[in-house]
Amino acid sequence: MRIALDAMGSDTCPVPDVEGAVLAAREFGETILIVGDEKRIAPELAKHDTSGLKLEVINATESITMEDKPGLVGKSKPNSSMHVGMNLVKSKDADAFVTAGNTGAAMTIATLFTLKRIDKVKRPALSSLIRVMNGRTIIMLDIGANTDSKPDWLFQFAIMGQIYAQQALGLQNPKVALLSNGEEETKGNQLIHEAGDLLKASKMNFVGNIEPKEMLEGNADVIVSDGFVGNIAIKTLEAMGSTLLKIIRQEIKSDPIATVGGLLAQRAFRRVRKQVDPFEIGGAPLLGVDGVVIIGHGRSNAKAIKNAIGQARMAVKGDVIQSISNGLKDLAE
Amino acid sequence: MRIALDAMGSDTCPVPDVEGAVLAAREFGETILIVGDEKRIAPELAKHDTSGLKLEVINATESITMEDKPGLVGKSKPNSSMHVGMNLVKSKDADAFVTAGNTGAAMTIATLFTLKRIDKVKRPALSSLIRVMNGRTIIMLDIGANTDSKPDWLFQFAIMGQIYAQQALGLQNPKVALLSNGEEETKGNQLIHEAGDLLKASKMNFVGNIEPKEMLEGNADVIVSDGFVGNIAIKTLEAMGSTLLKIIRQEIKSDPIATVGGLLAQRAFRRVRKQVDPFEIGGAPLLGVDGVVIIGHGRSNAKAIKNAIGQARMAVKGDVIQSISNGLKDLAE
Numbered sequence: 114m115r116i117a118l119d120a121m122g123s124d125t126c127p128v129p130d131v132e133g134a135v136l137a138a139r140e141f142g143e144t145i146l147i148v149g150d151e152k153r154i155a156p157e158l159a160k161h162d163t164s165g166l167k168l169e170v171i172n173a174t175e176s177i178t179m180e181d182k183p184g185l186v187g188k189s190k191p192n193s194s195m196h197v198g199m200n201l202v203k204s205k206d207a208d209a210f211v212t213a214g215n216t217g218a219a220m221t222i223a224t225l226f227t228l229k230r231i232d233k234v235k236r237p238a239l240s241s242l243i244r245v246m247n248g249r250t251i252i253m254l255d256i257g258a259n260t261d262s263k264p265d266w267l268f269q270f271a272i273m274g275q276i277y278a279q280q281a282l283g284l285q286n287p288k289v290a291l292l293s294n295g296e297e298e299t300k301g302n303q304l305i306h307e308a309g310d311l312l313k314a315s316k317m318n319f320v321g322n323i324e325p326k327e328m329l330e331g332n333a334d335v336i337v338s339d340g341f342v343g344n345i346a347i348k349t350l351e352a353m354g355s356t357l358l359k360i361i362r363q364e365i366k367s368d369p370i371a372t373v374g375g376l377l378a379q380r381a382f383r384r385v386r387k388q389v390d391p392f393e394i395g396g397a398p399l400l401g402v403d404g405v406v407i408i409g410h411g412r413s414n415a416k417a418i419k420n421a422i423g424q425a426r427m428a429v430k431g432d433v434i435q436s437i438s439n440g441l442k443d444l445a446e
Numbered sequence: 447m448r449i450a451l452d453a454m455g456s457d458t459c460p461v462p463d464v465e466g467a468v469l470a471a472r473e474f475g476e477t478i479l480i481v482g483d484e485k486r487i488a489p490e491l492a493k494h495d496t497s498g499l500k501l502e503v504i505n506a507t508e509s510i511t512m513e514d515k516p517g518l519v520g521k522s523k524p525n526s527s528m529h530v531g532m533n534l535v536k537s538k539d540a541d542a543f544v545t546a547g548n549t550g551a552a553m554t555i556a557t558l559f560t561l562k563r564i565d566k567v568k569r570p571a572l573s574s575l576i577r578v579m580n581g582r583t584i585i586m587l588d589i590g591a592n593t594d595s596k597p598d599w600l601f602q603f604a605i606m607g608q609i610y611a612q613q614a615l616g617l618q619n620p621k622v623a624l625l626s627n628g629e630e631e632t633k634g635n636q637l638i639h640e641a642g643d644l645l646k647a648s649k650m651n652f653v654g655n656i657e658p659k660e661m662l663e664g665n666a667d668v669i670v671s672d673g674f675v676g677n678i679a680i681k682t683l684e685a686m687g688s689t690l691l692k693i694i695r696q697e698i699k700s701d702p703i704a705t706v707g708g709l710l711a712q713r714a715f716r717r718v719r720k721q722v723d724p725f726e727i728g729g730a731p732l733l734g735v736d737g738v739v740i741i742g743h744g745r746s747n748a749k750a751i752k753n754a755i756g757q758a759r760m761a762v763k764g765d766v767i768q769s770i771s772n773g774l775k776d777l778a779e
Contacts, residue, residue, distance in 0.1 A: 246689065257627060260635035294590060294677035302593035302674040325678060326685035341635040342675055344627035345658060346682050352659040353686035356579065360721055361694075364714040371714035377707025381697040388693055 120149030133418020183217030280431030395420025453482030466751020516550030613764030728753025
């Protein structure tokens with residue numbers, strides 16, 4: 114397997130990106146194609162022991178920053194590491210592309226300029242992988258690609274998410290739910306009601322509406338929402354998590370006895386952070402484009418990059434793209 | 447001031463409700479009208495030292511449960527403690543009504559059967575009061591009364607929220623923001639764009655779109671959203687908070703050294719819980735109905751009930767209803 118990695122993706126690129134590629138090559142034994150400015154990649158690679166690792170550097174003369182406007186970079190930077198990396202997937206020279214760069218840019222370049230959509234896909238969706246209380250990793254989508262979604266888009270998000278959960282996350286007969294303001298059928302807005310009707314009429318393992326609490330408890334495996342709502346939900350999760358940990362840190366530090374207690378509980382807190390740390394998952398798929406694309410957080414460290422490459426590997430192994438294509442064709446027939 | 451309290455509201459009513467009334471009468475020195483089944487209220491009252499307190503019991507022969515359908519109780523239980531309490535406000539025999547009961551029922555009974563809407567109000571909105579990082583208490587609305595809101599409803603929510611923040615929460619020139627998936631003007635869905643245009647054209651202190659993280663940091667005082675989105679956001683906040691505290695508890699208990707640390711840090715954790723505890727705030731207003739109505743959580747304890755009564759008191763002192771009425775009239779002229 115050959116996985117292309119955007120070396121110019123993360124906020125502090127190419128340092129964590131290149132190190133993540135080295136870690137991934139070592140852990141997974143796959144070939145990693147490091148895509149970006151070769152003059153900046155070479156000195157980073159030289160810092161690591163890469164003997165025996167399958168690493169290749171593919172030069173890209175442009176790179177995209179977090180400040181770049183997603184609507185413009187498709188045309189204005191045709192030689193960006195994202196274009197080059199995704200085109201490697203398109204030409205079958207790579208099996209997947211991983212980036213911790215500008216999400217909007219990755220989406221635009223994938224959808225409109227390189228990979229394009231899988232046949233029958235109405236709208237690609239951004240997803241997030243979340244580790245929940247029962248230890249499972251679930252998928253939530255759309256978390257931001259589409260605002261003002263239509264019911265049939267949500268229906269397709271459900272199909273794509275279900276296939277991903279099964280093929281890449283290894284969940285058996287994943288449960289699909291719509292994120293809503295209440296579990297009862299009467300709850301939800303117009304969009305949820307209409308998408309619910311489509312899902313109920315399908316063969317999918319649709320369990321109805323789900324609220325945030327039940328989502329975190331792991332009562333469903335595929336959480337479907339409009340991109341506006343999903344984005345606010347995912348950002349609220351992150352914001353509340355970091356705010357609460359900040360308050361705890363402040364309060365423990367403000368009191369000498371608690372400070373000692375905090376030191377004794379340090380290992381426990383480390384395990385807590387590991388459980389809620391998005392870097393343990395690394396990245397999540399952009400679903401609906403014709404190739405495996407995993408997008409990680411801009412703040413990714415090397416471990417996050419390595420784990421994002423791990424997600425890409427599972428998606429390739431699970432033949433996610435072909436499965437989605439088949440799934441949508443079956444439905445259209 | 448006379449504040450009517452629903453004794454039959456909380457999940458374990460009338461125990462915490464009656465105790466909360468006693469605490470409130472003692473702390474605030476106001477008259478509390480305890481509304482509900484007098485045969486069940488009397489023995490609860492007898493448990494407390496009520497000498498010198500201004501407490502009155504108003505009998506109501508029916509009560510509403512959490513299982514009651516909001517759409518039915520308006521007609522099917524015309525003598526419920528909610529009807530009786532709200533009618534006391536309507537007839538000016540009370541200045542405010544407080545309940546920890548069925549939110550949907552309270553909304554329906556207030557809007558359609560007793561208080562009705564303030565003139566010019568298109569849709570009443572449910573709110574939540576949230577203590578944020580900078581120590582301020584902000585108001586978020588709508589958190590569930592209206593799904594599929596229209597831009598001019600959101601505009602009115604902003605006005606009502608701003609007036610409440612100023613008159614009842616004591617915030618000077620409160621900043622109004624729209625909850626969105628990004629701060630840039632291009633972010634948001636159609637509803638946010640259109641509501642934003644209305645707010646920009648107004649004299650309100652509108653600071654634009656806000657994301658959950660900046661909301662929790664206290665960058666705005668009035669957070670406006672559609673009820674579907676607001677409900678999911680508030681439930682995600684609560685779910686993430688309690689999930690994270692649960693994980694921390696589990697991890698600390700799973701390790702003997704950390705357990706000792708946890709004991710030493712107990713006071714710090716108590717302060718953390720106090721900061722994020724919704725019972726410290728007690729309840730939040732149903733805005734847009736023609737009378738002060740404060741709704742608390744079903745799980746309220748006596749302290750929460752007392753604090754909800756405190757919120758009602760501030761709303762009455764701030765003359766919120768008249769101010770909203772004037773604010774909407776000014777705008778219509």
